[in-house]
Amino acid sequence: MAQSLAHTKWLCKYHIVFTPKYRRKIIYSKLRTDIRDIIKDLCKWKGVEIIEGHMMADHVHLLLSIPPKYSVSEVMGYLKGKSAMMIFDRHSNLKYKFGNRHFGAEGYYVSTVGLNEATIAKYIREQDHHDQVMDKITTKELENPFRDTVK
Numbered sequence: 001m002a003q004s005l006a007h008t009k010w011l012c013k014y015h016i017v018f019t020p021k022y023r024r025k026i027i028y029s030k031l032r033t034d035i036r037d038i039i040k041d042l043c044k045w046k047g048v049e050i051i052e053g054h055m056m057a058d059h060v061h062l063l064l065s066i067p068p069k070y071s072v073s074e075v076m077g078y079l080k081g082k083s084a085m086m087i088f089d090r091h092s093n094l095k096y097k098f099g100n101r102h103f104g105a106e107g108y109y110v111s112t113v114g115l116n117e118a119t120i121a122k123y124i125r126e127q128d129h130h131d132q133v134m135d136k137i138t139t140k141e142l143e144n145p146f147r148d149t150v151k
Contacts, residue, residue, distance in 0.1 A: 003065070010068050013051065013113035018080065019059040019105045031087065035060075038083045048075055063113065076108050 003010055032055045043050050043064070052063040066075050 003067075008068060012066050012068055014064050014066060014072055015111045015113060016062045016064060016072070016076065016108055017059055017110075018076070018108035031091065032057075034090065035083065035087065038086045039079060042079055042082050042086075046070070046075065046078060072110050076110075080108075 036053070036055050039053070039060070039062075040050065047067055048070070049065040050062060051065055052061075054061040064075070066072060
């Protein structure tokens with residue numbers, strides 16, 4: 001279902017897959033539920049809807065609805081960066097074993113999830129109806145102010 005911003009109807013869905021760094025896969029599988037909760041919180045704070053998500057033993061699958069005011073790379077940088085910081089804050093013993101706060105591998109996979117033709121046609125119909133209603137509300141019938149004075 002399309003969502004709305006001030007002047008925008010949008011439906012931006014992305015299938016995203018990312019993995020932890022090679023050395024951290026063992027720890028990742030032990031912290032899966034904690035990482036899941038962190039990702040849920042971060043998405044909620046950013047206004048990103050998690051439509052579907054799966055925490056696998058060595059990677060994360062997400063189907064996200066991202067508002068068009070954010071780029072996918074901006075959201076992924078936020079998710080991966082903040083989640084790593086939160087993991088190391090909640091599990092401070094990891095700092096001594098791994099040193100830095102980098103938890104995810106570089107990069108991620110992303111693909112768009114498209115619309116079907118019926119949805120686009122429905123949007124166009126509704127937009128046309130909306131424009132007609134707005135024209136009726138805002139259009140003034142102009143009258144000639146000199147109509148009675150001209151002979």
